[in-house]
Amino acid sequence: MADVATEMAAYRRLVGARMRADFQYRTSFVLFLVSQTLVSGLDLAVILVLFSRVQHLAGWSVAEVALLYGFAAFGFGIADVFVSQVEMASRHIKAGTFDLFLLRPVGALVHLCASEFALRRVGRSVQPAIVTVIALTQVHVAWTPVKVALVPVTILSSAVIFGCVWVVTSSLAFWTVETQEIANSFTYGGMTLSQYPVDLFATWLRRLVVFVVPLAFTSVLPASYLLDKPIPLGLPRWTALLSPAVAAVLVVVARSVWTLAVRHYRSTGS
Amino acid sequence: MRWMWEVAVRAYRRQATYRGATFAGVFTNTVFGFILAYVLLAVYRERATINGFDAVDAVTFTFVMQGMLMVIGIFGTTDLADRIRTGDVVADLYRPVDFQAYWMADGYGRSAFYAVFRGIPPFAVGALVFHLRLPSHATTWLLFAVSVTCAVAVAFAWGFILQLTAFWLLDVRGPNQLGWLVAQFLAGVFVPVVFFPAWLGTLAHALPFPAMAQLPVEVFLDKHDGFDVVHVYAVQLAWAIALLVAGRALLARAMRKVIVQGG
Numbered sequence: 451m452a453d454v455a456t457e458m459a460a461y462r463r464l465v466g467a468r469m470r471a472d473f474q475y476r477t478s479f480v481l482f483l484v485s486q487t488l489v490s491g492l493d494l495a496v497i498l499v500l501f502s503r504v505q506h507l508a509g510w511s512v513a514e515v516a517l518l519y520g521f522a523a524f525g526f527g528i529a530d531v532f533v534s535q536v537e538m539a540s541r542h543i544k545a546g547t548f549d550l551f552l553l554r555p556v557g558a559l560v561h562l563c564a565s566e567f568a569l570r571r572v573g574r575s576v577q578p579a580i581v582t583v584i585a586l587t588q589v590h591v592a593w594t595p596v597k598v599a600l601v602p603v604t605i606l607s608s609a610v611i612f613g614c615v616w617v618v619t620s621s622l623a624f625w626t627v628e629t630q631e632i633a634n635s636f637t638y639g640g641m642t643l644s645q646y647p648v649d650l651f652a653t654w655l656r657r658l659v660v661f662v663v664p665l666a667f668t669s670v671l672p673a674s675y676l677l678d679k680p681i682p683l684g685l686p687r688w689t690a691l692l693s694p695a696v697a698a699v700l701v702v703v704a705r706s707v708w709t710l711a712v713r714h715y716r717s718t719g720s
Numbered sequence: 721m722r723w724m725w726e727v728a729v730r731a732y733r734r735q736a737t738y739r740g741a742t743f744a745g746v747f748t749n750t751v752f753g754f755i756l757a758y759v760l761l762a763v764y765r766e767r768a769t770i771n772g773f774d775a776v777d778a779v780t781f782t783f784v785m786q787g788m789l790m791v792i793g794i795f796g797t798t799d800l801a802d803r804i805r806t807g808d809v810v811a812d813l814y815r816p817v818d819f820q821a822y823w824m825a826d827g828y829g830r831s832a833f834y835a836v837f838r839g840i841p842p843f844a845v846g847a848l849v850f851h852l853r854l855p856s857h858a859t860t861w862l863l864f865a866v867s868v869t870c871a872v873a874v875a876f877a878w879g880f881i882l883q884l885t886a887f888w889l890l891d892v893r894g895p896n897q898l899g900w901l902v903a904q905f906l907a908g909v910f911v912p913v914v915f916f917p918a919w920l921g922t923l924a925h926a927l928p929f930p931a932m933a934q935l936p937v938e939v940f941l942d943k944h945d946g947f948d949v950v951h952v953y954a955v956q957l958a959w960a961i962a963l964l965v966a967g968r969a970l971l972a973r974a975m976r977k978v979i980v981q982g983g
Contacts (some may be wrong), residue, residue: 478892499916502915507759626740630744646764650758
């Protein structure tokens with residue numbers, strides 16, 4: 451436990467230093483914060499443009515799809531603030547500066563995420579958070595204690611799942627530095643996919659996001675439970691409540707993959 | 721003009737060395753193509769056409785668009801801005817060639833590489849799974865190629881202006897990201913401009929962005945036949961010239977007002 455406390459203290463100090471550095475370039479910081487807020491806004495704009503042409507998408511109304519968007523984008527936004535920095539690993543490996551992270555008395559992952567921390571990324575969560583709240587007031591939910599608890603649990607699980615996807619896909623950089631963009635398919639692509647009812651995708655893709663890359667647990671499965679819709683792929687109702695369990699399993703997987711990847715690291719030596 | 725050719729050839733070769741990155745990019749474009757195609761198909765389950773686009777048009781649009789993204793460079797670059805920030809831009813300004821033309825030749829070299837290696841593969845993979853429409857006449861391919869060439873100029877000119885803000889701001893990531901996000905959305909990268917509600921469509925067409933992507937894909941889909949294509953080219957060239965001139969004016973201002981970072 452002492453280890454965790456030391457790591458947390460180090461994390462806070464590193465993040466504090468980064469935040470002070472960010473404030474040195476105030477205009478850039480503000481513009482970047484605005485653009486980060488807009489990034490997530492564009493995804494919503496796409497949904498609204500589609501719904502300007504139709505009433506339903508695969509049987510989901512605009513408010514229901516907005517809720518999917520909220521769950522996925524809010525969770526993604528939290529992961530973006532705390533974990534997305536792991537994608538910088540490829541740049542450090544290429545430059546040979548990854549050595550630094552291995553020489554410090556802090557875990558390489560924690561150190562990497564702290565030293566690349568950027569407060570402006572918070573902009574990415576603000577707008578999805580608001581949309582989640584508005585969507586919840588617009589959809590019809592027969593509230594039960596389980597459903598009330600499901601909302602915060604889903605958002606946290608969604609953040610953890612996206613964070614793990616980020617770590618696993620970025621670990622690929624330890625074998626091949628040029629292919630970082632493949633990670634984008636799973637992180638940014640995964641978030642885009644999670645904003646829509648999974649039933650509009652082909653069956654193979656539905657199976658993929660439920661059983662292999664479990665993105666369906668970030669939004670569509672819990673939302674189906676919340677809205678009393680049929681659970682995708684004809685799964686039993688209780689499976690829609692498994693998001694936290696899936697997130698926990700993914701943490702174990704992500705940890706192993708990262709450890710394996712770091713062990714594989716060879717410095718450029720330059 | 722010989723030197724512009726040489727700059728473009730160097731840019732092409734530089735891009736060609738990143739084989740892994742090319743593969744990764746194709747993979748990502750294809751994945752996004754699949755996601756967007758399925759979403760658009762769900763829209764067409766509710767209705768048959770939208771502003772003259774049927775389901776096959778929309779899915780074809782998506783894969784042509786994914787292939788074009790890097791050709792027109794719609795994610796932006798910071799090559800020039802980085803050189804302004806570090807002060808290396810001084811060396812570029814010393815060269816006995818036109819500054820804007822130099823960077824434009826570099827951009828075209830890169831685009832030529834992307835047209836072959838990033839443009840065709842996502843479309844080919846998409847065609848394995850979805851019903852896509854190829855141009856009905858051989859001439860459409862030529863008309864499309866000309867339109868893409870114009871689109872590259874419009875997008876280059878826009879990026880040139882965004883990067884020049886580095887003379888005033890140093891850290892251009894904010895304005896760069898903002899400028900390109902607006903461009904992507906209004907150019908129809910995520911959802912075709914014909915899907916936009918009327919007011920948003922009007923707004924988009926009053927701005928240079930559809931000329932970067934939406935218009936060339938419409939040409940590919942045979943939406944503009946005969947004299948109509950001339951109109952498309954006119955719009956694209958007008959925006960390209962207007963933005964290039966604006967970029968030159970901004971550069972002139974920067975030269976007069978700004979002290980370049982030294983050391």
